[in-house]
Amino acid sequence: MNKMPKWADAVLIPLISILLAFLLSGLVIMAIGKDPVMAIKTMVQGAFGNSNNIGYTLYYTTNFIFTGLSVAVAYHARLFNIGSEGQAALGGLGVALVCLYVPWPHWAIALPAAMIGGAVFGAAWAFIPAYLQAKRGSHIVITTIMFNFIGSALIGYILLNYLKVPGSMSTESARFGAGAHLPTFHEMLAPFGIEFNKNAPVNVSFLIALLAAVGFYFLIWRTRLGYEIRAYGQSETAAKYAGINPVRIVVIAMLISGALSGLMAINNVMGEAERLIDNAVEGAGFIGIAVALMGRNHPIGIVLAALLFGFLYQGGGELSFWESIPRELVVVIQALVIMFTGALDNMVRAPLEKLFIALNKKKEA
Amino acid sequence: MSVQSEAGRQATAAPTASTAPIDAPAIELRGISKAFGPVQANKDISITVKKGTVHGIIGENGAGKSTLMSILYGFYKADAGTIHIKGQEVQIADSQAAISAGIGMVFQHFKLVENFTVLENVILGAEDGGLLKPSLAKARTLLKQLSDEYQLSVDPDALIEDLSVGHQQRVEILKALYRQADILILDEPTGVLTPAEADHLFRILEGLKEQGKTIILITHKLREIMEITDTVSVMRRGEMTATVQTADTTPEDLAELMVGRKVLLHVEKKPATPGAQILEIENLHVVDEQGVERVKGIDLHVRAGEILGICGVAGNGQTELLEVLGGYQNGTGTIRLNGEEIDLTGKNSDGQSRRARGISHVPEDRHDEGLILNFQAWENMVFGYHHAPEYQKNRFLMDNAAIKAMTQESMTKFDVRPPNPKLEAKSFSGGNQQKIVLAREIERNPDLLLIGQPTRGVDIGAIEFIHQQIVHLRDAGKAILLVSVELDEILSLSDRIAVMFDGKIMGERLPSETNEGELGLMMAGIAEENPGEAGQ
Numbered sequence: 001m002n003k004m005p006k007w008a009d010a011v012l013i014p015l016i017s018i019l020l021a022f023l024l025s026g027l028v029i030m031a032i033g034k035d036p037v038m039a040i041k042t043m044v045q046g047a048f049g050n051s052n053n054i055g056y057t058l059y060y061t062t063n064f065i066f067t068g069l070s071v072a073v074a075y076h077a078r079l080f081n082i083g084s085e086g087q088a089a090l091g092g093l094g095v096a097l098v099c100l101y102v103p104w105p106h107w108a109i110a111l112p113a114a115m116i117g118g119a120v121f122g123a124a125w126a127f128i129p130a131y132l133q134a135k136r137g138s139h140i141v142i143t144t145i146m147f148n149f150i151g152s153a154l155i156g157y158i159l160l161n162y163l164k165v166p167g168s169m170s171t172e173s174a175r176f177g178a179g180a181h182l183p184t185f186h187e188m189l190a191p192f193g194i195e196f197n198k199n200a201p202v203n204v205s206f207l208i209a210l211l212a213a214v215g216f217y218f219l220i221w222r223t224r225l226g227y228e229i230r231a232y233g234q235s236e237t238a239a240k241y242a243g244i245n246p247v248r249i250v251v252i253a254m255l256i257s258g259a260l261s262g263l264m265a266i267n268n269v270m271g272e273a274e275r276l277i278d279n280a281v282e283g284a285g286f287i288g289i290a291v292a293l294m295g296r297n298h299p300i301g302i303v304l305a306a307l308l309f310g311f312l313y314q315g316g317g318e319l320s321f322w323e324s325i326p327r328e329l330v331v332v333i334q335a336l337v338i339m340f341t342g343a344l345d346n347m348v349r350a351p352l353e354k355l356f357i358a359l360n361k362k363k364e365a
Numbered sequence: 366m367s368v369q370s371e372a373g374r375q376a377t378a379a380p381t382a383s384t385a386p387i388d389a390p391a392i393e394l395r396g397i398s399k400a401f402g403p404v405q406a407n408k409d410i411s412i413t414v415k416k417g418t419v420h421g422i423i424g425e426n427g428a429g430k431s432t433l434m435s436i437l438y439g440f441y442k443a444d445a446g447t448i449h450i451k452g453q454e455v456q457i458a459d460s461q462a463a464i465s466a467g468i469g470m471v472f473q474h475f476k477l478v479e480n481f482t483v484l485e486n487v488i489l490g491a492e493d494g495g496l497l498k499p500s501l502a503k504a505r506t507l508l509k510q511l512s513d514e515y516q517l518s519v520d521p522d523a524l525i526e527d528l529s530v531g532h533q534q535r536v537e538i539l540k541a542l543y544r545q546a547d548i549l550i551l552d553e554p555t556g557v558l559t560p561a562e563a564d565h566l567f568r569i570l571e572g573l574k575e576q577g578k579t580i581i582l583i584t585h586k587l588r589e590i591m592e593i594t595d596t597v598s599v600m601r602r603g604e605m606t607a608t609v610q611t612a613d614t615t616p617e618d619l620a621e622l623m624v625g626r627k628v629l630l631h632v633e634k635k636p637a638t639p640g641a642q643i644l645e646i647e648n649l650h651v652v653d654e655q656g657v658e659r660v661k662g663i664d665l666h667v668r669a670g671e672i673l674g675i676c677g678v679a680g681n682g683q684t685e686l687l688e689v690l691g692g693y694q695n696g697t698g699t700i701r702l703n704g705e706e707i708d709l710t711g712k713n714s715d716g717q718s719r720r721a722r723g724i725s726h727v728p729e730d731r732h733d734e735g736l737i738l739n740f741q742a743w744e745n746m747v748f749g750y751h752h753a754p755e756y757q758k759n760r761f762l763m764d765n766a767a768i769k770a771m772t773q774e775s776m777t778k779f780d781v782r783p784p785n786p787k788l789e790a791k792s793f794s795g796g797n798q799q800k801i802v803l804a805r806e807i808e809r810n811p812d813l814l815l816i817g818q819p820t821r822g823v824d825i826g827a828i829e830f831i832h833q834q835i836v837h838l839r840d841a842g843k844a845i846l847l848v849s850v851e852l853d854e855i856l857s858l859s860d861r862i863a864v865m866f867d868g869k870i871m872g873e874r875l876p877s878e879t880n881e882g883e884l885g886l887m888m889a890g891i892a893e894e895n896p897g898e899a900g901q
Contacts, residue, residue, distance in 0.1 A: 222762045227744070227751050234737045240693040241726070241734040242749035243716025 004356045009349075010301065014294055014341055016348050018308070021340040025333040034325055046318020047311040053318070055185055055200020059272065060284075061303075061310030062202065065209040066264035067288025068306050069216050070257045072297040076220055077253035078233040083129060083144025084261040085285025086151030087122040091262025092269040093155060094121030096163065096173055096276035104179035111182065111204070114270050115263060122262015123255045125151060130254030134247040140254075148285070156278055163276060173276040182271045205267035212260065213299035219256070229253050261285060287313075294341040305341075312337060389452030391416040391548050391579035392437070397446035399432055406432040408603045410446070414548075414596075419570060419580045421590040421611070424600030424623055425678065425850070430583045433600070434550055438470045439463045450548070469541025473553040475533050477525045483536050484508065484521040487543050504543065511542050515572045531562035538569065549573065550581045555589060567593050585623075585678055587616045587889040599623055620885035634836045637860040640669035642704070643813050643844035644690075649698035651685040651868075659685040660696070661868035667813065667844040672835065674847045674859025674876075677888050682868035683848045684729060687817050690846070691726040692719035703812060716749055725806035727799075729817030729848065735802040738791035742781070743772040745790050746805050779804040780830060796827025803831060807838055814838055817848045832858060852881050866890040 026036035047057045067084045074081035098117035104110035129143035156171065163173035182203045185196045220226040232239040232249040239246060268280050287309050294308070295301030316330035340348075392414040399407040406429045414420045424430050435441045437448065439457040447454050450466050457463050463470070477486050484504055492500045508521050517535050525533060534554060541549055551570075555563040570580055570593060582594060590597050591611060598608040599622040607622050644667040651660035660682040667673045677683055688694030689709060693716055696709040702722055708714040719726070728734040736745050747756050747768050756771075758764040772786040779800045781793070790798060799819065806814060819835065820828040835858060839845055849855050855862055856876050864871040864887040871887040 218762065222765065224751055224757075224763055227763065231737055231740070231748065234739050235733060237730075237733045238735070238737055238748070241691065241716055241728055242751075243692060243718070243720065245715065 004353050008352065008356065010296060010298075013345065013348050013352060014301075014305075016352070017294075017340040017344070018337060020348070021333075021336040024340075025336050028329065028332060028336075029325065032325070032329070034323065039319060039323060039325065042319050042323055043311070043315030045315075046322070047315035050197065051185075051195070052197035052200050053314060055197055055202040056317075057307075057310045057314040058185075058202040058206055059200070059267065059310075060313040061306045062206045062209045062267045063264050063281075063284040064287050064291045064306035064309050065213060065303055066260055066267070067285050068291030068295060068302040069212055069299065070260035070264075071288045071292035072295070072299075072302060073216065073220070073229075073260060074253055074257040075292060075297050076226075076233045077229045077249055079130075079133070079250065079253055079257075080141050081126065081144055081254065081257045082141060082286070082289060083126060083147050083151075083258075084288045085281050085283065086144070086148035087125045087258040087261035088264045088268075088281045088285050089148075089151045089155050089279075090125040091118035091122035091265035092276055092280050093158065094118045094262060095265040095269045096176075099176040099180040099270060100163070100173060103177055106179055107182050107204075110180045111208075111266065111270075114180070114266050115208070118262040118265040118269075119259035120262070122260070122265075123258040126254045126258025126261070127251070130251045130258075133254075134250040152279070155276075159276065159278055171278045172273075175275045176270065180270060181274065182266070184271075201272040203267065203271035205271045208263070208266065210303065212263065213303050216260075216299045216302075225252065261288070290338040290342050293345075308337070309334075388416070390414055390449075391451060392581075393449040393452075394433075394437070395447045395449065397433065397436060397443045397448075399436060399441060399443050405603050407436070407443070410600075410603075410605045412598055412605060412608065414579060414581060416451075416579050417574060417577050418595040419574055419582060419593055421582045421584065421594035421597040422600060423584060423587070423590050423597060423619060425585060428600040428623075429603040430600050431552060432603075434470070434552060434581070434583060437463065437550065438468060464544050464546070467545065467547045469538075469544060469546025469549045471534065471537040471541065471549065471551045471554060475537055477533060477536060479526040480524060482522050482524055483519050483528075483539075486525060486536055487521075487540050491544055507543060508539060511539060514576065515542070515569055517569060529562070531558055531565065534558070534562075534566065535569070538573075547577070548579045548581070550583070552583045553585070554582065555584070555586065563589075585889070587619055587886075587891060590619065591616060616886060616889070616891055617882060620889065621882050623885060632832045632836060632857045634858075635840065637671045637839065639671040639860070640842060643667055643669050643702065644846065645699075645701040647699040647701075649686070649689065649696055649700065651682070651689055651694060651696045653685060653694075659868050660689070662698070663865075663868070663870050665846075665863060665870065667846050669812075669844050670839055670842045671860040672839050672845040672847055672858055674849065674855040674862045675865050676849060676852060676855040676862060676884060677865035679850050681865050681888075683865050684817070685868075686865075687726070687729065687815055687846075687848055690719070690724065690815050691728065692716045692724075717752065720749060720809070723812035725809050725811035725814050727802050727806050727814070727816040727819060729821070731795075731798055731802050736790045736798060739789060741787050741789055742776065742793070742801060743769045743786035745801055746772040746775060746786070748805065750805070750809060775804040775808055776801075778808075779834070795822040796831075799823050799831060800827065803834060807834060811843065813844045813846065815846050815848075818850065819847070820849075820851065820854060852884055855884070856881070864888055 029036040029039050046053055048054055067088060070084050070087070071081055094117035095114045098114045099110065102113070125147060129140050129147055132138035132143050133140040159171045159173065164171060165174050182205065184203045185200060186198045188204065189196045220230065228244045228249055231242065232244055232246060236246060239249070264284065269276055273280060291302055291305040291309055295305040312334050316333060319325050320327040320330050390413045394410060394412045397407055397410045410433060422430050432441065436443045437457065439459040439462050448457055449455070455466055457466065478489065481489070484501055487508060488500045488504045493503070494500070505521055512518055517539055519532055519535050519539065525536065528536070538549065554566060558566060574580060582589065584590060594611045596608065597611050597614065597619065599606045599619060601623060646663060646665040648662050648664060649660055650658065650662055652658050663686070665673065675683055685694055689696035690700070692714050695714070698709065700707050700709060702724065707722060732738060737748065747753070750756070751763065756764055756768050769786045773784065776784040776786065781797050781800045781804065790801065793801065816835065819831050823831065835845060835847070847855070847858060859876055861873060862876055862879065862884065863873045864884060866888060867890060871890065874884070
């Protein structure tokens with residue numbers, strides 16, 4: 001077998017890539033005259049040191065799981081949805097409308113409704129590029145990125161003209177009612193006697209994200225629809241031969257993708273901010289691309305990759321706060337990780353493959 | 366990159382008259398061999414092309430013609446053998462080297478920039494210096510000269526996308542001439558031309574020959590060889606089987622040389638007992654996405670318990686016929702299955718509805734259509750039938766366990782090796798991949814089986830097995846439509862043979878009353894229709 005074992009592809013390559021990224025980051029930190037060991041300690045401490053930090057890390061992780069899954073669904077149909085950012089923003093609008101205009105008695109009722117609101121708005125925002133791709137052949141990369149800008153402008157417009165609290169100076173909606181408050185880990189874990197920091201934004205959405213990952217697995221690998229999505233993604237000609245309708249697959253895959261992005265809003269809009277603010281997504285949509293790439297479009301990989309980026313986000317923030325390492329350098333570290341795990345995949349893969357083939361030959365001889 | 370091509374240019378600097386004999390052949394290939402993995406595309410090929418002649422190279426698809434020309438043009442490097450141009454041995458490392466050796470190539474699929482003008486295309490890659498204006502001016506004069514000399518009238522300022530295919534081809538020829546080619550290779554030049562355009566092309570080639578240019582014409586059309594060439598070389602299965610003067614040969618001889626007397630694979634089968642009409646095709650037309658009419662009004666029928674073999678050189682409409690029947694190409698005309706008409710366009714015309722009607726399809730191209738190479742065997746075993754109720758666990762989930770069990774069973778029955786349902790399709794050999802597709806389609810027990818190129822790229826052992834399975838299905842009273850470019854396969858399997866040429870049925874024959882020579886001629890579009898002889 002002239003091939004690498006699966007575990008090496010799934011585990012070894014990302015690990016080596018991350019290691020390389022951190023090594024290079026270390027060199028950069030040394031170059032500006034700081035101690036890289038100290039820096040990594042600060043980052044780990046900042047991301048996992050106490051329940052407050054863990055809470056933030058998991059909060060970011062939740063966002064990235066949703067957007068990572070979103071990008072991955074589309075990717076299985078060989079669609080490169082880079083419109084997660086816009087779809088999540090519109091999802092935020094959906095969630096906000098549901099939470100603002102209905103006096104919810106309890107979060108357990110409000111959450112499903114908000115989920116529907118977010119998913120529908122996200123899916124609707126993905127539908128237009130999907131339709132244009134399927135029917136008109138407009139490239140989905142171009143249209144989705146344009147829709148990010150349109151979405152951002154639209155949210156700004158709606159906030160300013162319709163949702164802003166009269167007399168307020170900030171472009172944000174009114175605060176959602178108490179019935180729409182999602183339980184945070186602090187509230188959820190208290191009955192079990194576990195002390196979790198009160199200020200950490202991580203909330204019940206984290207569990208929803210994990211459920212979404214499980215659902216993703218079943219959808220892609222256990223249902224007919226997932227089967228058709230994967231078949232279309234692998235070969236459009238084969239899909240046509242089998243009687244799979246390409247238009248239907250493109251539209252449905254994008255609707256699911258948009259809905260998953262939209263669902264992210266239950267975490268950042270409903271769970272954390274409890275109101276709609278401008279630019280609530282904060283780039284999570286784009287991080288989702290890296291997460292999906294690194295997670296090999298598999299839910300387990302996506303959850304782990306989301307955790308890594310959650311760590312980078314939170315730990316990086318702490319790093320710039322505590323060590324006078326500029327915020328920009330933290331972005332450099334994140335960029336290096338994205339670059340090594342995503343774009344430079346083959347740099348690690350090619351030599352590793354050669355190594356395994358050589359090892360196999362030795363074994364055979 | 367540029368350094369490399371410079372080196373090539375120097376190494377292959379055109380030999381001067383002083384060093385080469387005056388009557389040296391334009392091209393001489395000696396002992397050229399080329400293998401792609403286990404496939405020997407060219408085996409010890411030697412050929413001499415005289416200056417100022419039109420030399421035809423004829424052979425079936427896959428005979429190795431294009432490989433040979435690609436070696437000559439520097440796309441591939443030969444494993445063995447030497448190339449001599451005008452009496453001097455040359456190394457052709459890349460197409461730049463070929464061009465500077467005086468070789469020009471006109472590809473079957475043109476290499477033109479659609480939204481550039483003729484002039485811009487001609488100078489592309491041959492500009493003098495960084496500024497375009499002087500090059501364009503120079504090219505304009507030269508182009509006018511060339512156009513007059515060879516009757517290659519083309520408007521230099523027309524955009525390529527506005528030109529007809531015939532004119533685009535002339536631009537390709539002009540491009541080669543502009544680069545001072547005196548050996549011109551044309552690969553299947555008439556494949557895309559109308560008959561009138563083809564005649565014009567031949568007049569141009571005559572003119573080029575009179576001016577002392579050497580022309581190599583690659584084709585599988587006997588008519589063209591007879592019409593225009595001085596000498597013809599025949600290739601079969603990677604070997605050069607003969608080189609003869611065109612005047613001394615006949616189309617019949619060439620057809621025989623082309624097809625060869627291959628050992629017939631013996632297929633054990635009883636005489637057919639045809640039953641009811643299963644498939645009836647009336648006046649079927651197919652126009653492809655480019656707007657080219659591929660199937661031009663054909664009538665066919667297949668009865669239960671018989672195999673109708675359709676032979677023809679690839680690209681004469683067989684693929685489109687299968688696609689229409691398989692539901693993923695639109696057509697016009699009438700197709701009836703079991704007496705009931707089926708939709709040829711619209712939403713009831715797709716692979717799913719065809720399968721629901723009892724049509725199974727083993728497509729010609731198992732890599733791009735029949736299989737998903739990255740899917741495991743069990744996932745491939747339900748491909749196209751994944752909606753079947755027996756593969757569903759409940760409303761939402763597929764019953765993967767049942768599918769795997771079924772796959773295991775089918776793999777044993779069809780002797781797929783290794784019989785491992787979890788292996789990805791790409792890990793199986795060609796023969797075993799084909800058995801997977803065959804198992805999937807035959808096990809559905811269809812009324813009609815469409816089967817294209819059943820044994821392409823399949824080893825001998827598997828060929829026999831696949832043929833047996835097809836005959837079994839026939840004996841079970843099913844209708845089978847077989848499309849193959851392998852004549853011996855058609856002859857040994859079919860109960861009735863229809864020959865397709867240029868989107869039309871040239872005629873039908875009974876295998877017992879015909880031979881490869883006759884079929885070969887019909888495939889080349891030569892023989893007359895012989896109405897009412899077969900298929901009664």
